[in-house]
Amino acid sequence: MARVFQKPKSMTSAHTHYCPGCTHGIVHRLIAETIDELGIQDRTVGIAPVGCAVLAYHYFDCDFQEAAHGRAPAMATGIKRVRPDLLVFTYQGDGDLASIGMGEIIHAANRGEKFTAIFVNNTVYGMTGGQMAPTTMPNQKTTTSPAGRDVTNCGMPIKIAELISALQTPAYVTRQTVIKPKYIIKAKKAIRKAFEYQMAGTCFSLVEIVSTCPTNWGKTPLESIKWTETDLLPYYQLGDCKTPDA
């Protein structure tokens, strides 16, 4: 019987530790499919963040480094500068990239470091238990904003893709989501494009992916998808912010 569907070669057989309804698993798969399709598994180095994806190296079957919180872009810079022939991607959450690691991502992007940043934005610190992140929505309840995010106190959520796009150097910056098949297809194309730009030595690229965190949102997986559509996507608008061709 013909096998019509299987796990990508660049994924291990390990079961993920992600919660039901979390979209990390989909994003992992899209990256692994891309690595397979481009035939780059044996020269790819991934960098895992601190956060829910800290154990990502259990699931990807390629060389991997584990960063300190927020520092993945500096480590990716280190690798690419001494081994430009390797393909490097960082996998970072919003606490990691948009808060403690803001300095590293901005400067890596601005220098045009030739790696790919995959930025998973689920509006909370997942692994530490759902605390408020710079990306938390106004009035969104978290464990450190029990009355809801007060924007007069904490400011408005940071739109990373737009922020990075304001820099002149970075060339490919896009925001996607993976909450429905039609979005997954687009997100896959974006991830593949980002890796292709890296292979061509074109530019730094960042793919922001609006994701779900049912556990810390206190919602079911289906409610989470719905809330993402009704509340997150109007603020975190999907699409390319910047392309090399523009």
Added chain:
Amino acid sequence: MAKVLMKGNEAIGEAAIRAGCLNYFGYPITPQSEIAEYLSRRMPEVNGMFLQAESEVAASYMIFGASAAGERVFTTSSSPGISLMSEAISYCAAAQCPAVFVNIMRGGPGLGGILPSQGDYFQATKGGGHGDYHLLVMAPNSVQEAVEMVMKAFPLAEKYRNPVIILGDGLIGQMMEPVEFPDHLVSTPSDKSSWATSGMATRKSTQRNLVRSLFLVGNSLEDNNRCLKAKYDQMKKEEIQCADYNIDTDYEALIVSYGTMSRVCRTAIDILKKEGIEVGMIRPQTLFPYPDAIVQKAAWKPSCRVVTSMELSMGQMVEDVERVVQGRRPVTWFGIAGGIVPAPEEIVDEMKRVLHAHQS
């Protein structure tokens, strides 16, 4: 090879290149910015890589990433910058990534000053970052010795898969002295294919490599820490380096001093000798591993009545001197930590005072 007159900072940069390290990430800070300035023009001449990072934090993680990818790398900074790098240094030690750090110490704490100091002894030898780890710490007292220590640091870092730090001070960095770069210290990078994330194709393997410092399962963290400890124990057996001065006499007092301060002490010992007072000196060149047995033996010499730790700090190495002397001799401390290097006469006066206070 002929000697050339070079500023310490520039000689340190050149020494790394001569040692076979062609990758530098750094961030400017006084009194060591000349290293980055020198390398920014020198690295392109040797097809090397120079990158000015956005912060010491970022520079140190670039070091971690590049080292984890299997390449020789180094960075340099001064005290406040080393504080910022200490997080990454802890990660490098935990993940067993070799790298060379240079600290051209300035006065602290806080922003402190920009003049020479030895105030980072504790930071370098006892930790700095979090967790159970040590650095191999080497302390030069001349530009020539700084060059040789930098050149030795790369193979040592690779031998132990552990960061090595050169603990200099502002005087070593800023002073000009004649130096040569010994050919016999040129080394070939070690084979890192068993652990480095160099890409599976690079090492013709189907096995991926992981570089990590998170150990959650079972006893894996305990195992990793025991593995690190075994390396530090091996360093204690194999890497101690130490110099001495006027040690073959029946000295009445022993000075223990390192780096710039030890050069002042040497002149003071000469002055004291002319006055008929014999003082010996042990000069640790490795601060970790510390030359316990050598300092102890010298301190316990029957003629020796008192041991003084001479430092450009408010009393840091003296704790190690006390530890190894084990109360068998009185141990005193003399130090200056405001960025001033004392005159030999101040050391002479202090040794006379100490000897008077500890009559036989």
